[in-house]
Amino acid sequence: xxxxxxAMLFGMAILGxxxxxxxxxxxxxxxxxxxxxxxxxHLGYSWLLGRFDRFKGDFSYDGQHxxxxxxxxxxxxxxxxxxxxxxxxxxxxxxxxxxxxxxxxSFMSTAWEEKGEGKAVLKGxxxxxxxxxxxxxxxxxxxxxxxxxxGYRRGFEGRTVLKLSDWNMKEAKILGPAAEExxxxxxxxxxxx
Numbered sequence: 001x002x003x004x005x006x007a008m009l010f011g012m013a014i015l016g017x018x019x020x021x022x023x024x025x026x027x028x029x030x031x032x033x034x035x036x037x038x039x040x041x042h043l044g045y046s047w048l049l050g051r052f053d054r055f056k057g058d059f060s061y062d063g064q065h066x067x068x069x070x071x072x073x074x075x076x077x078x079x080x081x082x083x084x085x086x087x088x089x090x091x092x093x094x095x096x097x098x099x100x101x102x103x104x105x106s107f108m109s110t111a112w113e114e115k116g117e118g119k120a121v122l123k124g125x126x127x128x129x130x131x132x133x134x135x136x137x138x139x140x141x142x143x144x145x146x147x148x149x150x151g152y153r154r155g156f157e158g159r160t161v162l163k164l165s166d167w168n169m170k171e172a173k174i175l176g177p178a179a180e181e182x183x184x185x186x187x188x189x190x191x192x193x
Contacts, residue, residue, distance in 0.1 A: 021060075021062075021068070022060035022061055022062035022065070022068040022069060022070070023060065023061055023062065023154075023192055024058060024059075024060050024192070024193045025058060025059050025060070025061065025153075025154055025190025025191060025192050025193065026057075026058045026190060026191050026193055027055075027056065027057045027058060027059070027073070027188055027189070027190050028153070028189045028190060028191050029054075029055060029056055029057075033153075033155075033189040034055075034186075034187060034188050034189050035051060035185075035186070035187045036051060036052045036055055036075065036184070036185075036186055037049070037050070037051040037184070037185045037186075037187075038050050038051065038052075038182050038183065038184050038185070039182070039183045039185075040164075040179055040181070040182045040183070041175075041176075041178035041179055041181075042175060042179065043175055043176050043178065043179070044176050044177075044178035044179075048082060048087075049082065049083075050080060050081055050082035050083070050088075050091075051080075051081055052075050052076065052077070052079050052080055052081075053076075053079040053080075053081050054075075054076035054078075054079035055073055055074060055075040055076060055079075056073070056074055057071065057072050057073030057074060057107075058071075058072060058190070058193075059071040059072070059109075059188070059190055061154060061190075066112045066113070066114045066120070067112070069109070069112035069122075070109050070112075071107065071108075071109040071122060071124065072106070072107065072108050072109065073106065073107045074104055074105070074106045075104065075105040075106070075107075076103065076104060077092070077097050077099045077102065077103055077104060077105055077128075078092060078099045078103060080092060080097065080099075095169075095171035096164075096169050096171055097128075097129065097169075098129055101129075101130075102128070102129045102130050105126065105127060105128040105129075106126070106127045107124050107125070107126050107127075107135075108124055108125050109122055109123065109124035110123050110124050110125060110134065111123040111124075118140055118141035119138070119139065119140055119141075120139040120141075121136050121137070121138060121139065122136070122137040122139050122158065123135070123136050123137075124137075126162075128167045129167045129168060129169070131166070131167050131168065133166055133167075135160055135162065136160065137158040137159065137160045137184075137186070138158060138159050138160065139156050139157070139158045140156065140157050140158070141155075141156055142155035142156055142157055142187075142189075143155055147191075151191050151192060152191070152192040153189055153190065153191055153192065154189070154190050154192070155187070155188060155189040155190070156186075156188050157185070157186060157187050157188070158184075158185070158186040158188070159183070159184065159185055159186070160183075160184050161181050161182070161183050161184070162181070162182050162184060163180055163181060163182075164179070164180055164181075164182060165180060
């Protein structure tokens with residue numbers, strides 16, 4: 001009987017070890033340790049740079065079980081800032097982002113594919129202007145560890161290229177074919193919960 005109980009406890013310990021959940025992190029937007037930036041060619045002659053100042057989200061990460069990794073982000077599109085008030089007004093209009101009708105964009109991950117050496121591909125559904133499309137983001141592990149305030153942090157950066165016409169931003173055509181692609185850069189630091 002004693003051997004049976006010991007075997008059961010040992011088996012439960014093994015099962016419990018295998019079912020450890022991914023660690024949850026909140027993206028540190030309050031401390032401004034996270035950024036969503038973009039760049040797009042203007043007429044093919046120069047790069048226009050900008051960012052979204054307000055967004056929130058969280059992620060779960062398990063280095064041993066990538067299938068448990070999960071990311072969700074919500075972006076306030078009206079917080080778009082290209083360092084030029086008139087241009088920002090234009091980009092927020094119905095001709096581009098149409099923030100009155102579609103004030104938020106969201107991303108919900110669907111898969112995480114490890115590529116080795118701190119690299120991965122994050123796949124997920126991006127909803128923008130009421131249209132949802134599956135996109136891929138190339139991810140790099142920046143680092144993780146304790147912070148000076150007693151917390152634990154983990155950071156990643158990501159890059160992807162989107163086509164404006166996929167989200168019915170037809171007015172982008174007036175800027176020429178070079179403006180069809182928008183390059184997105186993400187720097188995400190999360191605080192362990």
